[in-house]
Amino acid sequence: MIDNGEEFLSMHPTQRKWINKCSMCHHRGYKPNILEQLYPYPPTETRNLRCYFKPLALNNDGICDDCNKLLKQKQNETY
Numbered sequence: 001m002i003d004n005g006e007e008f009l010s011m012h013p014t015q016r017k018w019i020n021k022c023s024m025c026h027h028r029g030y031k032p033n034i035l036e037q038l039y040p041y042p043p044t045e046t047r048n049l050r051c052y053f054k055p056l057a058l059n060n061d062g063i064c065d066d067c068n069k070l071l072k073q074k075q076n077e078t079y
């Protein structure tokens, strides 16, 4: 799979600030609230960012929802 997202970020380095990265699975996505922060005039690059990445929310530990669920499942198994 070609990493179009990485190519996009190398062309628009300023957009990296909007990228979240999960510290467990290293999955990347854009910060879900960017459009609210940039409303009503999000720059074109930032709108394009959404073509290459999906929204990715991280918890306080820098972990995405999916990993968070997995962690909780594992914790439940051990108890």
Ligand SMILES: [Zn+2]
Residues within 6 Å of the ligand: 022, 023, 024, 025, 026, 027, 063, 064, 065, 066, 067, 068
């Ligand atoms: Zn993750």
